[in-house]
Amino acid sequence: MSGPERPRSELLLELADDELVLGWRNSEWTGVAPFLEEDVAFSSIAQNEIGHARALYELAAAELGTTADELAFDRDPDEYRSAPLVELRRLEWARTIARHFLYETADGVRIDALKRSADVEIAGLAAKIDREEIYHRMHAEMWLDRLQDTHDGTSRLREAVEELWPYALGVLDDELRPVWLEHVRARLAFPLPEGEPVTRGQHSAELRELWEEMTSVRRSAPAGASW
């Protein structure tokens, strides 16, 4: 994404950590989404994100001489490279849809750039992931349009977007952020908020809570246990 001097594994881990953490957050709606159909759809999206994380970790693991599981579960929370946006726990539907839209749009811009990467492994995986992400974006956009159909929906969405905005700004780097801003501007029925990005490397307390839960099974078993 940025300069060629950037280690490939670092980029892969950013993507993988985003997808793993967001997949986990999205899965928190399983069983309690606003209605049954959405419960199934949103849980599927969560599963897809975890699948993408796995493929990305595998590519990073091959380079770092480790395994996808070790990367996903054996690092300290501070070592994760996820964007603060995906770490937030907001079990409220307007915020969930706002984050979903803001993240999926950013992810689309990022994946699109990676599809054109000179690194054939990365470009190939990006193309594969994008074929599923297309449906995530469709899902996010249909909800966005639905909310913006009414005055009440628009004001709830707006409040959510404003709250999440600094975090959303931190998903992409300076090079890709302007492309993302154009996509977001084209879809929102209200002006973009202002703010300073909350960038990667800063972690919320919510990530540690998520990590405790996510790694609890792994940590309960002796190292090297096979399943």
Place this chain on the structure above:
Amino acid sequence: MIYEVFRQERKGQPFQHAGSFHAPAQDFAETYAREFYGRRAESVALWVVPRDAVVEIDDFADELGRTYHRVDGYSLKGKLKEARERAGTTAV
């Protein structure tokens, strides 16, 4: 609104009823149809139809009990073969 979904398992096969769900609009219906009936490689195509668009016919008049109209218990095979021989045509 309720949508009925029909799925085709392999190319060339007939579409069969897969199930139904609630969706507020067509874009939601398409998304849910994919998630419900298309993400496990169980379908090659789906028909997503608002239930209102399905024409249901469930009244079949048989006031005089003409059971000879029915095909149950009636073996057609032999009679069809004879008829074909008489007409000089062969089975397809």
